[in-house]
């Protein structure tokens with residue numbers, strides 16, 4: 098195989114090809130296609146990737162290869178986070194909610210759903226702090242609790258806010274809104290709304306819905322302006338709770354929002370990570386909570402194969418990236434960078450070279466951001482370049498590779514040197530390998546400091562991050578295929594609902 102980038106087909110070529118191409122990722126990550134449910138919510142939320150939306154039909158093709166291990170097998174293995182001894186029927190859900198779950202092709206609960214749902218649903222309601230690996234179905238756990246508890250028996254109640262979910266990004270808030278709508282599809286009179294920043298023309302609108310999902314700043318603003326009645330609010334969920342409580346701005350906003358809500362509130366905190374420095378605050382925020390937590394050694398997802406590439410220096414990273422994309426046939430992928438300037442630069446350079454990429458950073462606002470993420474969800478752009486703004490929660494099943502263009506790091510003080518950021522690493526790589534699928538996470542290492550940070554991350558999780566030999570590019574695809582095939586986890590797209598947008 099030639100190592101000349103010009104000799105390999107560009108990503109743009111591949112995006113527009115109709116024929117599905119077999120590749121290392123496709124090979125192990127192929128779905129077992131299942132008919133979407135016949136009912137489609139009126140709000141246009143689609144249940145499968147690329148079914149509908151502002152861009153029309155999807156150009157995603159999912160080949161029909163044999164898979165190694167089926168989701169059903171993973172759900173039978175007690176050591177797997179997707180395992181459950183029970184069925185959804187045994188969890189005492191209302192028939193119309195159960196119908197929604199069945200409609201989403203969920204056959205069995207995952208461990209976090211099986212363990213937390215009985216705790217969430219008990220009466221009188223108790224607070225909960227729930228932790229489980231990325232992509233294991235935490236959203237459904239808190240959404241099922243919300244749908245079980247709200248009272249929408251009158252038109253008045255249907256418009257009265259009773260449950261509030263706060264998320265760190267507008268993309269995640271919109272995605273969760275979509276899940277609530279899908280799961281609650283058979284609940285007559287359910288009104289769900291997203292409280293995220295809106296364009297100027299929509300400012301001043303009132304939020305009249307029984308379930309609201311939003312970002313903390315906007316929600317705080319809406320309550321203050323009395324555009325949202327919170328007197329009947331009884332559930333508050335923080336998704337990505339450690340991030341929400343830890344980050345100065347977000348943490349303050351969450352506390353202020355909570356202070357404006359009634360006191361007899363069920364507080365539910367969910368995340369894949371709860372670093373020690375946040376745990377105490379989490380207990381103050383959700384007092385006397387039931388807990389489901391994990392050791393950090395148990396947090397990595399088996400199906401995500403972690404590798405790294407050595408690059409001579411910062412400049413060499415771009416060359417390596419382009420070579421890498423020229424070499425491999427992949428489904429969708431996300432490239433994470435530290436700075437938005439890098440995202441913009443990469444987008445410009447890759448686009449100029451004919452690659453079909455989109456970038457999403459905090460540079461974009463409101464509806465512009467929605468256009469970018471929806472294009473990616475629908476497969477119109479197969480490569481998304483993003484900053485940490487999208488590291489958490491985003492669920493796009495076709496993502497088979499995550500690239501850490503910059504090693505995730507953080508500063509603990511204004512003048513202190515940067516240190517490894519294991520939490521961000523875990524959330525970033527968790528955008529692939531969702532619910533039993535296989536994915537690859539590739540980290541670019543361009544200095545000794547980078548390498549030390551990556552090794553600190555490896556030690557923190559007790560996982561293995563394998564070095565790929567870039568001396569032999571011809572062999573790269575083979576190396577990756579081998580690594581993925583060594584995984585015992587297989588894949589199966591049955592039972593998933595994705596591409597959820599509002």
Ligand SMILES: Nc1ncnc2c1ncn2[C@@H]1O[C@H](COP(=O)(O)OP(=O)(O)OP(=O)(O)O)[C@@H](O)[C@H]1O
Nearest residue numbers: 203205206231232233234235236490492532592594
């Ligand atoms: N019981 C189930 N059966 C089949 N698929 C499921 C089930 N529960 C959830 N899923 C699917 O698994 C995927 C991941 O779920 P979800 O986004 O809730 O993960 P998460 O645990 O919140 O991950 P993260 O920590 O990254 O936010 C989604 O596509 C969801 O539809």
